[in-house]
Amino acid sequence: MDPRESRLIRRLKQRDEAAFREMIRTYQTEVYNLIFRMLGNKEEAEDLAQDVFVTVFKAIDGFRGESKLSTWLYRISVNHCKNRFKYLSRRNYNAMQPLNEITERAMSGRDGGPAMPLQGQVNRPDRMMEGLQLEQAIQREIAALDEDQRMLVILRDVQGLSYQEIAAITELPEGTVKSRLHRARMILKDRLKKYL
């Protein structure tokens, strides 16, 4: 483990508030994006991402450093997502309703300016609309995958984690991760063909 991370973990175990802020700022984008892509809803994602960091602090004393801090955070996020799915499915929550979220985000960036469009900079409005439609289609088709496949696609193909990390997060053998991911990709490929 790299010395900076060891120091951060030691400070977290001492319940150092500044260390906590540092950890949130370092990992908030990854955690929030994973959850947002999984749930497709901004408010749910924010609420659950906050819960993930609360859990980190509740459980930090039990963290033995056998994995990277980011892997541990991802594992907590994945478990929280699964629990939230169970909770939401009892309330007939539809994970395939993220389109407004994406449109809203695309229309206004973080600081009021335009948000970063899909796949780099697009100056032409027609191209931007195409990008937006593609992003909506991708998000819709990701949401239509089963929960485990969706998780793997997001971790590997959206967030770019290594197979080793994904295996550690999901506690699945690497071979299983690869084969399940391949099936998910083939499904997405067929469903997205008309948009690509």
Added chain:
Amino acid sequence: MDHQRAKELFSQYLEGDLPPEQQSEIEAHLDQCQTCKVEMEALEKTLSSLAGLAAVPPPKDFDRKVQQRIRRRSRGRFFAPENLLNRIPFEWISFIVIMLMLVMYFMLIQAQVTVRPQVPRRDAGAASHPGAVLRPDRGGK
């Protein structure tokens, strides 16, 4: 290599995860099979679109909201007291300000005592002898 086997290896092929002989086999198959080539290209585009999804920025003040949630749930007992260097030490500032004000107060009092105007006093001897008249000194006579 048949279509089915080729399709099973698409992901590994695109990720460069195949041994060299299988890599060559699949390339040979793609050269001959237009259907598999189209499928492979569609998969490549799909993966590139997924990788190109823009990151969604977390909400503003996310870290502050998390800290508030922790404080609320732990009733403020969760975090260790902060190091004085990491925050403004209001208690020390208050103490110093109070001490300075006290010092200034005592200095002002002291200054008032020392600059109080002298009230002209009668001569002590004259006061003791009401009939005595002050006369100018006439050379000691």
